[in-house]
Amino acid sequence: MSKVVLITGGSSGIGKSVGEFLTEKGYTVYGTSRNPKNYTSNAFKIIALDVTKPETIATAVSTVVAAEGRIDVLINNAGVGITGPIEEIPEAEIKANFETNFFGPINVIKAVLPQMRKQASGLIINITSIAGYMGLPYRGIYSASKGALELVTEAFRMEIKDFNIQMTNIAPGDFATNIASGRFHAPIQENSPYKTPYGNTLKLMDEHVDEGKDPLLMAKAVYKVMNTEKPKIHYKVGELLQKFSIVLKRVLPDKVYEKMLLNHYKL
Structure with a gap:
């Protein structure tokens, strides 16, 4: 019997690559999208789920369990980017980012745990970001939301260990996906004191994504973790320099590390 995998945000980017790779390996894969009707040619099933709407999470989980009788692996992949000077990002956009990148994954985990506890088995993989390990200029909110999910993973693991449910996270660096086009960009304002440094940093960030790694590398990393008997708490996937950062x-003093980031972003 093939294992059943649920991937949030499975219609494009990393989620789609992971879903296709796991399908080729014989897994039964369900991806999710807010608009599944737009994705009818995927190699695996796409069902409706919006991580910011708990009722759709409950429906999606029930749909998979009704069809397959179990959920063996949850891959919390749905996420959105956000850029801008923190001073100028509207509060509503900050909250919206956390709704998707932090509260959303927690609510999906809550929805699958009763079924995994019933099975006395399960694996939950949270897709975070290398950006979640450091406060990056003009990506501070994104760093914060992904960093928060990293810490929650550490705590959750200890709380669910008695149920034979495992949890880990995989932090990707820059990958060639559509995240840059889908994220919220605080507009570059003509009269903003951040106009020049933010504009330059935004251009640099977009170049990093455009030149990013093939998402297939993330798919292979997920597959490897799924076939590890006792997964580690944290995994990083990306350029050597990104992981080394x-x-x-x-190991570096805080101000030395900060200076390194300032030089990298030419600030």
Whole structure:
């Protein structure tokens, strides 16, 4: 019997690549989208789910359980980017980002846990970001929402270990996806004191995404973790320099690391 996998945000980018790869490997995959009717040619089923709407989460989980009788793996992949000077990002947009990147995954986890507890087995993989390990200029809110999910993963693991349910997170670096086009950009205002540095940083960020790694690497990483008997707490996938930046943050004095980031972003 093939394992049943639920992937939030499975209609494009990393989620789609993971879903296609796992389908090829023989898994029964359900991806989710807010508008599944727009994705009828996927290699796996796409069902309706909006992580900011708990009622759609409950319906999606019930749909999978009714069809398959179980959910073996949840991959919390749905997420959105956000950029801008923190001073100028509207509060509503900050809250919206956390609704998708933080509260959404928690609510999906809550929805699948009763079924996994009933099965006495399960694996939950939270897709975070290398950006969640550091406060990046003009990406501070994104860093905060992904960093919060990293910490919640650490706590959740200890709370659910007695149920034979495992949890881990995989933090990708820059991958060639459509995240740049889908994220909220605080507009570059003509009279803003941040106009020049923010504009330059935004251009640099978009270049990093355009030159990013193939999402297939993330799919292979997810597959490897799924076939690991006892997954680690944290995994990082991306350019060597991006992964090494996390190591440097642990060992360098704070101000030295900050100076390194300022030089990288030419600030």
